[in-house]
Amino acid sequence: MRIVEVKQGVAPIRSDIANAYIDFSAMTASIVAVTVEGDAGRATGFGFNSNGRYAQPGLLAERFVPRLLSADPAALTLPDGTLNPAGGWAAMMKNEKPGGHGERSVAVGVLDMALWDAAAKLEGKPLWRLLADRYRGGTADEAAWVYAAGGYYYPGKGIDGLLEEMKRYLGLGYSTVKMKIGGSPGVPLKDALPEDLRRIEAVLDLLDGDGSRLAVDVNGRFGLHAALAYAAALEPFGLRWYEEPLDPVDYATHATLAEHYAPPIATGENLFSMVDCRNLIRHGGLRPDRDILQFDPALSYGLVEYLRTLAMLEAHGWSPRRCVPHGGHQFALNIAVGLGLGGNESYPEVFAPFGGFADDVPVVDGRVRMPDAPGIGFEAKSALYAVFKDLAG
Incomplete structure (x- = not known):
């Protein structure tokens, strides 16, 4: 070669x-x-x-x-x-x-x-099949669980706009959605919690009150005081997870939060090596029976390093099913199916043309079945392939 x-x-x-x-x-x-x-x-x-x-x-x-x-x-x-x-x-x-x-x-x-x-x-071969053959004895998952990530802040977007966005995701076949919190435009952090609770409760009403179908994402903005205040308010909702409430490398503070917040915490998208991921596992107080690890192979030295990270997790008693990669891209989706992860993020409406999956691959009851296209399958996503095709000449 x-x-x-x-x-x-x-x-x-x-x-x-x-x-x-x-x-x-x-x-x-x-x-x-x-x-x-x-x-x-x-x-x-x-x-x-x-x-x-x-x-x-x-x-x-x-x-x-x-x-x-x-x-x-x-x-x-x-x-x-x-x-x-x-x-x-x-x-x-x-x-x-x-x-x-x-x-x-x-x-x-x-x-x-x-x-x-x-x-x-x-x-x-499709990448998911190659990975299953090389690393999992030929066994691949039949489909991957996916959730719709959105709920971003946007000029002029209020609760009505947020609800319309979430309705679109449900209409596309997603059963679980994620929204941003902690950053309402013009609202100081000390005053943000009441506004976020109104936004969360509105989306929960849309989901028939089922907190397990809603995740919230802070993108690392909080210190311990704000993270704990939000944790106390969020706990009764039984959310799917409370994502990246703290600086991603502040492991001791994560451990403190985990002592006070019983439902799932998700983090890891901004850790970019196996060693950093290992420090999170060793010192972050996360719980392998419920918490979610969002390491993104596209940002963290690629799949070669991600395989080392999965081996490290196994050595520390973590299942690959606790891994749900960040990024919403086809690469991680192939990895999820081929290596038996817990699922994958999806961006139905943002980060085009990189977000989302192949054009003719529907989401059904929150799950995606993989096509048999060779490679990662970029050629089956027309808008993205057009970008690559121009590059390759």
Whole structure:
């Protein structure tokens, strides 16, 4: 196997939406096309980074693309002649010191995604099937549980607009929805709780009072005092989860919150290495019988590192079913089905064209069955494939 060509570009995903911490008015994403050639032929794999982190053209051009292009063909080839993405990963990380996880993990994750797309295409398989065959004895889930992530703040959007949005998601086949809290425009944090309770109660009325069908997301804005105040108010609702209430690397404060809030807590989307994830498991007080881990393989050095993270979780008594990746993209959806995760996020209306799944893949009762398209399946998502096709030329 050898890397023939790597192309990269930057795509806008800007939007007027906002969460409790940032707006998306200048958000971008890196896109790549990696062409691989071997005895079985040639294939081009595509990759991009998830929303919430910006494009990384500098890191890609200066360090990671040149290293990938110089990767040893022997390291890229498994004994059966198939593509070994871990060999490409090792080449990209040559001469990188431990620690410093963050932006470089995004750049490596973009290229890693493309390598896995190419690997599956070279074998003529969907990625979910390749993963099940390589790592799960051929067993893949029949479908993935998915939830609709939305409820962002938007200029002029009140409770009526929020409810109309949630109705659209339910009409698309989702049974569980997620909304943002902690950042109502013009409302100081100290006064935000009453407004958020009104928004939450309105959505719960739409869901027939079933709190297990609603998750709320703070995007790391709270300190301990606000997190505890919200926890006390949220607990009676029995929500699906209370997401990222605290700074993602403030593990001791997470442990304190977990002592006071019995329902599920979800976090992890802003941890970008196995070691950081391990620190969360060791020190964050999270509970393997209920809490949700949202590590995003596209942001955290890719699937090669995510496999290490899953092995670490197993060693610490956590099931992969507790993992529901952030990002709402087809890469994580393939991983969820192929490796038996607990589900996947979905963005039906935001972060186009990267959010959402293949065009002809419906959501039925909150679940998605995977198509048999080779690779990750980008070609079956017309708006996204148009972006990649322009890049690949």
